[in-house]
Amino acid sequence: MTDDGWEPPSVLLAVDLVILTLRDARLHVLLVERGVEPYQGAFALPGGFLHDEGEAIEAAARRELAEEAGLFDVHLEVIGVYGEPGRDPRGRVVSVSHLAIAPRLPDPIAGTDAVSACWTPVEDVLSIPAHVKLAFDHRRILADGVERARTKLEHTSLATAFCGETFTISELQQVYEAVWGVGLDPRNFYRKVQNARGFIVAAGPMRRPQNGRPARLFKAGPIQALYPPMVRSAQIEHTVSGGHAVEIAPEGGERT
Structure with a gap:
């Protein structure tokens, strides 16, 4: 006291x-x-x-x-x-x-x-x-x-740490979908990854699965801060509601 x-x-x-x-x-x-x-x-x-x-x-x-x-x-x-x-x-x-x-x-x-x-x-x-x-x-x-x-x-290259030493774009997308809790459009995701300079770089020959098309391999790039960032609201996302995929339009946008 x-x-x-x-x-x-x-x-x-x-x-x-x-x-x-x-x-x-x-x-x-x-x-x-x-x-x-x-x-x-x-x-x-x-x-x-x-x-x-x-x-x-x-x-x-x-x-x-x-x-x-x-x-x-x-x-x-x-x-x-x-x-x-x-x-x-x-x-x-x-x-x-x-x-x-x-x-x-x-x-x-x-x-x-x-x-x-x-x-x-x-x-x-x-x-x-x-x-x-x-x-x-x-x-x-x-x-x-x-x-x-x-x-x-969204803002760092943390997602690449959850992939193997080399990975496909699809495997990187699975990390984002798991953490964000949504489904992402593959074309939009590929475009955004490619636009983030230094995020990932090509690595060696293509992976040839038993079924399907060969996939390019990548590895983590030299940068840690992503620019432009992988903003969640910038593309159509899908979440699961009652076992069904539901489209969610970008913030301020419309469904396409």
């Missing part, structure tokens, strides 16, 4: 992790089954409280990343800060949430206060109604993290 009678509020600081990868051509998020209250038995994003006042926030996030997923050398970036009153029944908890997105991540290992850990398709959590419900406000955090990942694919 200060001299004027003001007492600082009691606030706990935590980190939450949105860890994304592609598995079987679908975007997956790492979830843990909570082994303790609150929300014992419910699924949640991995995370936890800072160990002490001397632990840095990023250090806490990396510690949780190692404990919950066995991951170490993965790029982390802050999604945002979540501190609404009532978000945690244990008291006032402010969480600094981080995003990690990388290809070919291994099967997870449950942390100290988790019963299990598993990769779960993002659509199972973000669909309405959701097939998998998350504890706390973790659905909101996941939605924000997925949107950040989708934006990164």
